[in-house]
Every structure is written in C-alpha cells, then in structure tokens.
Amino acid sequence: MNTDTLILGGGSAGCVLAARLSEDPHREIVLVEAGRNVSVGDIPAEVQARYPGRAYLDRANIWCRLTALMGGAARNAGRRPRRYEQARILGGGSAINALMANRGAPGDYDEWEALGAEGWNWEACLPVFRAMEADRDFGGPLHGSDGPLVLRRIGDAQISPFVDRVMRTLDRRGHPIRPDQNGIWEDGTFRGVVAVDDRGERQPTSLAYLTPEVRRRPNLTILTGHVATRLLFEGTRAIGAEVEAAGNERHTIDARQIVLGAGAIHSPTLLLRSGIGPAGELRALGIPVLCDRRGVGRNLMEHPSIAVATWLPPGARERNPGEHHEQAIWRYSSGLSGTPAGDMHAAILSRAGWHSVGLRTGSLFFWVNKSCSRGFLRLVSRDPAVEPEVDFRMLSDERDLTRLKAALRMGAEVLLDPGMDGVRDVVFPASYTPRVAGIAAPGAWNAMQRGALAGLLDGAGPLRAALIHAVVTQGITLRELVSDDDALTEFVRLNVGGTWHPSGTCRMGQADDPLAVTSPLGAVLGVEGLYVADASVMPSIPRANTNMPTIMIAERIAGFIRDGHR
Ligand SMILES: Cc1cc2nc3c(=O)[nH]c(=O)nc-3n(C[C@H](O)[C@H](O)[C@H](O)COP(=O)(O)OP(=O)(O)OC[C@H]3O[C@@H](n4cnc5c(N)ncnc54)[C@H](O)[C@@H]3O)c2cc1C
Known part of the structure; x- marks a missing residue:
C-alpha cells in the first residue's frame, strides 16, 4: 500500500488529522487505528451514552496490558x-x-511558547479553540458557534441535589458560583462544560470529524484493527510503517509523510521502537539508533488526584442513571509559592460508578491542575506486543504532595459543613486504586455484589460508618487522616491516582533544546517526513482536561502540514 500521508493512531487527534488533511483532494490519506471502528449507526451503547462510566472500563475499548506506576510504595x-x-x-x-470540555488558562499556552514552542501562545490558540466548538450557551470573543463539537453546560433539570448543594456550600464558604468554566480564567465553582450533542449523546472525533461525508472521500482510507509496530526509514527520512492486522499478518505502508497520533504513551513508544530516543537505552535493547534524542518518553505529565466521598441519602442521589456525572467543578488557587492561579481542581461528582454503590456515593475528586512532578516511559523489550514501563513519579515534586494533602483536608471540611446536612451521610477518603478498578469492572457478578453491598449499607443505619470503614476504606478513617499529618502523607502517597491525562512525552521545543522531540510545527527533530500531533507534544500540562487541548493541537499541526510549513 502506498499513500501521501500516513496517520498512525486514530484517537482524539488522529481523527481530526485525517479529516483535515483529506480536505485536500490531491492528498491521499491512510489512517491506521489499532482499535475497532466507531461510526454513525455502529457505535456501542456505552460509548454513545452521556453517562461515561462504563466506556473506559470495557476491555474492548482499552489497551489491556498497559500499567503504570503512580505514586509511592507502602x-x-x-x-x-x-x-x-x-x-x-x-x-x-x-x-x-x-x-469534560475545557481549555485551561491562557497562561498555560503562553508558557508553552516560553518553553520553546514558538507560536503556541494563547492569542494564537484561542481562535482554534473557538473554531472547534459550537457552544450552545455562550457567545462572544471566547466562544465559537459553528465548530464540529457541540458544547453545553449541565442544566438545572440535570444537576443532582448533592452537586447543587456542594456548589452552594462552597459559594457560602467564599468560592463563588460562576456561569462559565470556559470564560475569563478565575476561581470559583462552575457547572461542567461537556461535549454532548443536541441528542444528548457523546461526540467522539470519530463521529464529529469523521462524518459520513468525510468517510466517503475517495482520498481517505481508514484501517481499524491494525497496529503500527515500527516506522520505516531510508537514511533519516521516514518512508512508511510496518503494521499488523488481526491474525498477526504484517505488511508495510509506504508514505511520503507520517504523522503520529497514537497518544502520549504510544507515540513515543513507536519512536523508541524505531530507533529514535536515548541512544544508551536503545542500544541496551539491541535497537539500532537512528537518532539520539534524549527527550523521547521524558517529561511525562499527569494531574495527580485523590478524592473525598460521602454516602448519599436517598434524596441526594442522581435521579437519572443515564445522566452525565461530572456535573460541576471547583477551581481554586493553592497560593503555594511558585504556583499559578487556579492550580487546583475538584470535579464534583454526582456518583462514583455505574453500579449500585457508585450511584449512592457522591464525591469531590481533587487533582493538582498545574502539577510539577515529571515522570518517564521507556521500552523494556523490542517486542511490539510488550507495553513500555510507565512511571509518572507522581508527587515526586513536594509541591504536588502538599497541595493534594491540603485538598483532602479541604474536601473533608466542605462535605462535613453543616450546609451539607441532609445531602451527605458518612464522609470518607477515596481513590481509584486497583481494588476499586477491579470492583468497577462492568459485569453481572460485580453488579450483583455491589447491589448486595448497597442494600446492606442502606439498611445499616447507625452501623453504616463502621461498615464503610471496614469494607470500603479498609480501616482508614477521615478523622485519623485530618488529625495526623504523617498518616495523611502516607495515605496520599500510596493512593494518589491520575486523571487519564498523560501528556508531554514528545514535547515541542527549539532544535537546540536537547530534551525537545518535536519542533513547534510538530516535526520530529533530527529526521525528515515525520510528525507528532497529539497529547505527547505538550511542553507543560495545561490546567485543563486534556481532550480539547489535544484536538486543538491536531487542528493546528494539520494546518501546518497542509500549508507545507517546514
Ligand atoms: C478514561 C478517560 C477519561 C478522560 N476524561 C477526559 C475528560 O473528561 N475530558 C478531557 O478533556 N479529557 C479526558 N481524558 C483525556 C483525553 O481523552 C485525552 O487527553 C485525549 O484523548 C488524548 O488524545 P490523543 O489523540 O493524544 O490520544 P488517544 O485519544 O488516546 O488516541 C491514541 C489512539 O492511537 C491508537 N494507537 C496507539 N498505538 C497505536 C499503534 N501502535 N497502532 C495503531 N493505533 C495505535 C490508540 O488505540 C488510540 O485510539 C480522558 C481520558 C481517559 C482515558
């Protein structure tokens, strides 16, 4: 097979790249995606749903062998x-x-430019954010009205009694309720901005960008169920890739230009496997070094998280099980020296899972929105079936630990505030541990078990606290954590989780920056004909969920490639 532009990875970014680059009828595009197809009329119910809590737990939708080190050890x-x-x-x-559909602070993008990604300041990025969206609630200079992604805020009829009361309680405690999360960057609480279309459904980029009309373009080929195993080069020029279809049949696709959209874990992995990365590490695995670039796989970023949860009395629970659950957010400034405004984030969740216990649990899910810790990923085998070692080194920067500990204390205060009387019951610490992930796997057995536990907890009356501490938190109490700093440190170090926002592993920068992997145009430094255009290229982590920033990156780099920038 032969094409002009080969896109490897059809994720949030890859589908945008395919749609935009195929607008030029003279350019042949092949998009290769490891996972299954999603199209209008052929979309799994849990993917289409506005309640997202099943889609990412379905093993058919994820890389099942991928694991990561988060924080510390016991x-x-x-x-x-x-x-x-x-x-x-x-x-x-x-x-x-x-x-969740937000962009972060203007300062995040100005910081990208300051770190060497020339031309990625807020003034340059804002018009692209605007062009991507059709905001159904707000207009004006900060919003778009006719882009492919419909955005809206959770309405009065949708918001759960628990979430509503948390917002009012925070308002009374000096964190004002504000109308627009994507408006002026300021602290407060906001109804969440979500990418939900006018039918109330999810809009993956595989639908919003790869519309039926786009898919009919004769110059666009989409190969799902195909894994790219390695890039091919002639000298230092990328000339194609080896891909493996289901059934292990390998073949090559020749291309004039290759764009990686395999995400912040797998784009650097593909570079490393193809000989682009730290020379010593590659040689140790017997991989011939094509280009010694120390930055590949470094600068791995996430938003470290911890939660405070409460058992919900019946009247405080989500009324519609199909409703989106991350209904509001709380943005605040830690005030810690060297950290910017709005560096902390809490998602105010109406429920904690798809099952009966989840439906009865509300929470404040905190994360450090401007985290300082940096991790890495590296290959452990040449075998393309083996996932890389991923180590986020969360909280390795003391500032992240300090902020997350303070967040847990604040969360406890808010949920125990008398203003929450009637919509909260037992308050307890929580996090997305392997045990919780195991329990959360969708399936009849888990549904039955959680149903029995929910019934037990509902009926436990005065014994509920003891039961939660024994079964849910396994002996850890909130009182102990907030009164004993060492216990709190240990708990946070052990239980810190992520927010599924990996980024930064092929970061943009200037050619003389030894840790930069891509130029500000997305071109991989040191080789020709190869680009990265996904969450990997972020120089620093934005104070945002990372989907909209990633789509903005794909839009811009597609534009650079289309316009022939070098
Ligand atoms: C559970 C979860 C919840 C999240 N919640 C939010 C949220 O609410 N709001 C938000 O803004 N962000 C959220 N994010 C983050 C956001 O979705 C990501 O930042 C964004 O999808 C990154 O886009 P990407 O294109 O870089 O990578 P991805 O979207 O991950 O796409 C990479 C694609 O490449 C494919 N691929 C990888 N390797 C290969 C290979 N070798 N060959 C072929 N194909 C390959 C993968 O299968 C995948 O489809 C969440 C992410 C997850 C996982």
Whole structure:
C-alpha cells in the first residue's frame, strides 16, 4: 500500500488529522487505528451514552496490558504498577472519556511558547479553540458557534441535589458560583462544560470529524484493527510503517509523510521502537539508533488526584442513571509559592460508578491542575506486543504532595459543613486504586455484589460508618487522616491516582533544546517526513482536561502540514 500521508493512531487527534488533511483532494490519506471502528449507526451503547462510566472500563475499548506506576510504595514494599486505561478504539480518548470540555488558562499556552514552542501562545490558540466548538450557551470573543463539537453546560433539570448543594456550600464558604468554566480564567465553582450533542449523546472525533461525508472521500482510507509496530526509514527520512492486522499478518505502508497520533504513551513508544530516543537505552535493547534524542518518553505529565466521598441519602442521589456525572467543578488557587492561579481542581461528582454503590456515593475528586512532578516511559523489550514501563513519579515534586494533602483536608471540611446536612451521610477518603478498578469492572457478578453491598449499607443505619470503614476504606478513617499529618502523607502517597491525562512525552521545543522531540510545527527533530500531533507534544500540562487541548493541537499541526510549513 502506498499513500501521501500516513496517520498512525486514530484517537482524539488522529481523527481530526485525517479529516483535515483529506480536505485536500490531491492528498491521499491512510489512517491506521489499532482499535475497532466507531461510526454513525455502529457505535456501542456505552460509548454513545452521556453517562461515561462504563466506556473506559470495557476491555474492548482499552489497551489491556498497559500499567503504570503512580505514586509511592507502602512501607517495606516495592512500588506496584496499576492498570492505566488508555483508549484503543477509533476516536481514542474522545470515545471513552468523561466528556469534560475545557481549555485551561491562557497562561498555560503562553508558557508553552516560553518553553520553546514558538507560536503556541494563547492569542494564537484561542481562535482554534473557538473554531472547534459550537457552544450552545455562550457567545462572544471566547466562544465559537459553528465548530464540529457541540458544547453545553449541565442544566438545572440535570444537576443532582448533592452537586447543587456542594456548589452552594462552597459559594457560602467564599468560592463563588460562576456561569462559565470556559470564560475569563478565575476561581470559583462552575457547572461542567461537556461535549454532548443536541441528542444528548457523546461526540467522539470519530463521529464529529469523521462524518459520513468525510468517510466517503475517495482520498481517505481508514484501517481499524491494525497496529503500527515500527516506522520505516531510508537514511533519516521516514518512508512508511510496518503494521499488523488481526491474525498477526504484517505488511508495510509506504508514505511520503507520517504523522503520529497514537497518544502520549504510544507515540513515543513507536519512536523508541524505531530507533529514535536515548541512544544508551536503545542500544541496551539491541535497537539500532537512528537518532539520539534524549527527550523521547521524558517529561511525562499527569494531574495527580485523590478524592473525598460521602454516602448519599436517598434524596441526594442522581435521579437519572443515564445522566452525565461530572456535573460541576471547583477551581481554586493553592497560593503555594511558585504556583499559578487556579492550580487546583475538584470535579464534583454526582456518583462514583455505574453500579449500585457508585450511584449512592457522591464525591469531590481533587487533582493538582498545574502539577510539577515529571515522570518517564521507556521500552523494556523490542517486542511490539510488550507495553513500555510507565512511571509518572507522581508527587515526586513536594509541591504536588502538599497541595493534594491540603485538598483532602479541604474536601473533608466542605462535605462535613453543616450546609451539607441532609445531602451527605458518612464522609470518607477515596481513590481509584486497583481494588476499586477491579470492583468497577462492568459485569453481572460485580453488579450483583455491589447491589448486595448497597442494600446492606442502606439498611445499616447507625452501623453504616463502621461498615464503610471496614469494607470500603479498609480501616482508614477521615478523622485519623485530618488529625495526623504523617498518616495523611502516607495515605496520599500510596493512593494518589491520575486523571487519564498523560501528556508531554514528545514535547515541542527549539532544535537546540536537547530534551525537545518535536519542533513547534510538530516535526520530529533530527529526521525528515515525520510528525507528532497529539497529547505527547505538550511542553507543560495545561490546567485543563486534556481532550480539547489535544484536538486543538491536531487542528493546528494539520494546518501546518497542509500549508507545507517546514
Ligand atoms: C478514561 C478517560 C477519561 C478522560 N476524561 C477526559 C475528560 O473528561 N475530558 C478531557 O478533556 N479529557 C479526558 N481524558 C483525556 C483525553 O481523552 C485525552 O487527553 C485525549 O484523548 C488524548 O488524545 P490523543 O489523540 O493524544 O490520544 P488517544 O485519544 O488516546 O488516541 C491514541 C489512539 O492511537 C491508537 N494507537 C496507539 N498505538 C497505536 C499503534 N501502535 N497502532 C495503531 N493505533 C495505535 C490508540 O488505540 C488510540 O485510539 C480522558 C481520558 C481517559 C482515558
């Protein structure tokens, strides 16, 4: 097979790249995606749903062997990797994520430019954000009205009694309720902006960008169920890729130009496997070094998280099980020296899972929105079936630990505030541990078990607190954590999780920056004909969920490639 532009990875970014680059009828495009197809009329119900809590737990939609190290280890024990969900489906993260649609602070993009990504300041990025969206609630200079992604805020009829009361309680405590999360960057609480279309359904980029009309273009070929195993080069010029179809049949696709959209874990992995990366590490695995670039797989970023949860009395529970659950957010500034405004984020969740216990649990899911810790990923085998080692080194920067500990304390205060009387019951610490992930797997057995536990907890009356502490938090109480700093440190270090926002592993920068992997145009430094255009290229993590920033990146780099910038 032979094409002009070969796009590897059909995720949030890859589908945008395919749609935009195929607008030029003279350019042949092949899009290769490892996961299954998603199209209008052929979309799994859990992917289409506005309630997203099943899609990312379905093993058919994710890279099942991928694990990652998050934070610290228990005393006298090694660090243990946990499953780390990343999409393997056409549309990528946008087909399984929590639908939150925000961009971060203007300062995040000005920072990208300051770090060497020339031309990526807020003034340059804002018009692209606007062009991507059709905001159904707000207009004006910060919003778009006719882009492919419909955005809206959770309405009065949808908001759960618990979420509504948290917002009012926070308002009374000095964190004002504000109308627009995507408006002026300021602290407060906001109804969540979600990418939900006018029928109330998810819009993965595999539908919003790869519309039936786009798919009919004769110059666009979409290959799903195909895994790219390695890039091919002639000298230092990329000339194609080796791909493996289901059934292990390998073949090559020749191309004039290759664009990686395989995401922040698998785009650097493909570079490493193809000989682009830290020379010593590659040689140790017997991979011939094509280009010694130390930055490949470094600068791995996430938003470290921890939660405070409460058992919900019946009247405070989500009334519609199909409703989106991340209904509001709380943005605040830690005030810690060297951190910017609005560096902290809490998702105010009406429920904690698809099952009966989840439906009865509300939570404040905190994350450090401007995190300072940086991790890495590296190959451990030449075998393309073996996932890389991923180590986020969360909280390795003390500032992240300090902020997350303070967040847990604040969350406890808010949920225990008398203003919450009637919509909260027992308050307890929570996090997305491997145990919780196991329990959360969709299926009849888990549904039955959770149903029995929910019934037990509902009927437990004065024994509920003891039962939650025994079964849910396994002996850890909130009182102990907020009164004992060492216990809190240990709990946060052990239980810190992510938010599924990996980024930065092929970061943009200037050619003389030894840790830069791509130029500000997305071109891989040191070789020709190869680009990266996904969450990997972010120089620093934005104060945002990362889907909209990634789509903006794909839009811009597609534009650079289309216009022939070098
Ligand atoms: C569970 C979850 C919840 C999230 N919630 C939100 C949210 O609410 N809001 C938000 O803004 N962001 C959210 N995110 C993050 C957001 O979805 C990602 O930042 C975004 O999808 C990244 O886009 P990407 O194109 O870089 O990578 P992806 O969307 O992950 O796409 C990469 C694609 O490449 C494919 N691929 C990888 N390797 C190969 C290969 N070798 N050959 C062929 N194909 C390959 C993968 O299968 C995948 O489809 C969430 C993510 C997850 C996983």
